[in-house]
Amino acid sequence: MKLAIALTTNDIMGPIGQSFGRSGYFGIYDLDTDECYYIENTASAHHGGAGVSASQFIIDQDVSILIIPRCGENAYLVLESSGIALFKAIEGNGRANIEAYKNGKLSSLGVSSAGAFKGQK
Amino acid sequence: MKQLLVLSGKGGTGKTTISSALIDLLHAKAYGDCDVDAPNLHLVVPESGLTEKKPFFGMDIFHINPDKCINCGLCLRECRFHAIEILEGKHHINPLKCEGCAFCAEICPLKAITPIKNETGYTQITIDRDTLFSTARLHIGKGNSGLLVSEVKKPIEAFVDRDDLAILDGSPGIGCPVIASIRGVDYVLIVTEPSISALHDMERLLKTINHFNVPCAVCINKCDVSLTVRDKIIEFCKKKGLDILGSIPYDQRVVKSLNTKKRMLDIPGPFTSAIITLSQNIQKWMKIV
C-alpha cells in the first residue's frame, strides 16, 4: 500500500510542503517495502487551479493515503470522491509524519484552507 | 513561521504605511508586497542589501504563424476573448487580450497557432543582513495573477524559521490577488479608515476572508477624520466579534515624512504612540514573544 506526502524538496527528511497545490514535490512511500521515491509536483507551476491539478495528479499515482497540512475547498472536492484517505500533517519533517502515520498518531483531515498549520519552515 | 497579512478592502486606507511601521517595530524577519498590480512597500522600506530580480512569466499566450495561416477564420469565430483580429489582411492574436486558453491552437486546421512565453512581470528579492524583502510587479497591461502573488510569498516561506515573523502588505479589493495572498497566512489585519466606503468594503472583504478560516482583527487608521463613522466601525466590529487592535489618528507630518523618506516613527506624537500600541496588541494577539 502506498502513501503520498507533500514535501518542499525531494527529501523525506526535509520539510513538509506548506500548501498542497504548490508543494515542490510529493514523496511516494511504499508501506510494505519502506521504499520511497519522489515526483515533482507539476501543479506548483500552474497559474490557477493548483489544488485541483495537484489532486488529479495524486489520484493518478495510485496511492491510498495522502498526508498534507491543509486542504483547500477545490482540492478537497476532488480528493473526497477519490477514495484516498486524507491525513493532517503534524510538525516535523516527512519521515516524522510517516512514522506518526504508522503509529496511528495522525488525525484525518477535513476541509480547512489556511492557517491550520503553523510553525514549520 | 507566523505570517501576518495586511488587507483593507478599500484602497488608500494606509495598509502600506501601517505595514512598514509594523515591520520596523516587530522586527519582521521577512516581508513582502502582495499588491503586485501597484506595489508601494519598496518606497518605504530600507533600500540596502543584495537584490535579485527575475522575470515572471504568466500563462503562455498564442501566436499565429503568418506563413502557415490560410485565413480560414475558424479561430476568430471561436475565440471568446475577442483576441483575434485581422490586420493587413492577416489573422493576428492581440497579446493584451489573449487569455491562453489554447482553443484556437487546438482547432486550427493547419496547426498554425503555437504557444509563446509571455513575460508579464518580475519578482525581486532583497536580502539585507538577515532580513528578506520580496516584491513583484506586473507589467502594464498584463492580466493580474494569483501565481505572481504566490511567487512573492514563496521566498519568504523558504527563508523564515519556526518562530520568525513575516509580514505581507496586501492589495485592495476582494478578487484573485487577495484570495491568493490569504492562502496559507496565519493572521489577517484589516486596516480600515472611518469612511462609509471603507466600512462597506470591509464587509465585503470579510465575506471573502471567512472562506479561509483565518483569525482576523482590525486597525482603524486616520481614526479622527470622522468620529461618527469611526463609531459605526467600532459598532460593526463589535457585532462581528472583531478585535480592534489599534486606532491611529491622522497626522499630516507622517505623510510629509514618508514623502521625504524619513522614518515616520521618529516623529513624536499621538500617531507614533498609537502605532506602538497597535504593535504591542498585535504581539499579544499573534502570541509573539
Place this chain on the structure above:
Amino acid sequence: MKIAILSGKGGTGKTFLATNLAYVSQPSTYIDADVEEPNGNLFLRPTIDNRHQVFVKIPEVDQGKCGGCRRCTEFCRYHALAYSGGKLIIFPTLCHSCGACTYLCPEQALKEVNRSIGYYERGTLEKIEFYSGVLKPGQLSGVPIIETLMNVADGKNELTWIDCPPGVACQVISCVEVADYCLLVAEDSLFGLDNLKMAHELAKTLHKPVGVIINKCFDSKSVCDAYCQDERLKVIERIPYDIKLANLGAKGYLAAKDNTIIYQMFFDIYYKIMREVDHETTPRS
C-alpha cells in the same frame, strides 16, 4: 465623451471626485466600474430602476454520457475540471469560459450553461444616469461585468464619467479601452507619484489623451510636479487637503449637492477638465 477616472493607487479620491463631477455636470452618466468594491452608490444614493445579473458560460456535465476519457481535464489550461471517483467535477470559479472543453468532448457530455458572477444596476439621481457593477465575493474576476457595463451604459447622455477600480490591470484596461480621455487622480505623496507613473503608462499604452488632478495637496508644490513637468502632463487642478472635505467624503456626503461653495469648486474643476478634454480630443487638421 467618455472620461475614465483612474489613479493606480487606491484611495486618491476617484469616487469622491467622480460622483461630484457627475453631479455638477448634469445631465451626465456615471458608471461605477469598481465592481469588487463599488462605492459610487453610497455618495449618489440613486433610485435604482433595475438590476441585471451578469452571466458567464460554464460547462455542465451529463455524467451518464461522460466516459471518463479525461480529454477535458487534460486540455483545460485553467485546471477547472477534474475526474475523480468515476465522475467529472467542474470548478466554476476557475473556469475562464473559453468553451474548449465543450467543443472537444468526444461524447458531447458537456453543455454550457449560464452562471451569475454578479450584477449591474441602473438608477437615477436628478439628471444623472447611474450605473454600477457588483462582483460576487469569491469570484476571481470582474472583467465580464465591467465589459457589460461599458456596453449597456452607452446611453443618452453626451458626457459619461467612468469611475475605475484601483490598480492598472485588466479591469482598468476594460474601462480605459472605451474612454476618449483619461483623468488621472494622483495623491500628493510618494505612493501617489509612483502609481501616477503607472496609470500614465497605461493610458499611453492604450493611446489615450491624459490630464492630471493632484488631490490632497499640502503645499503649493507637490511631489508629483517634477514628473508631470518632465512628461509634459497637463495638471488640470490641484486640490488642497481639506479636513472638512475629507470629513464629508468619509461620511459619504455628495458634497456638491447641499453646499454652494463646494458646488462651485467642483463646477470650476469640471469646466477646466472639459476645456482640456476638448483641446486634447479635437482632431487637428
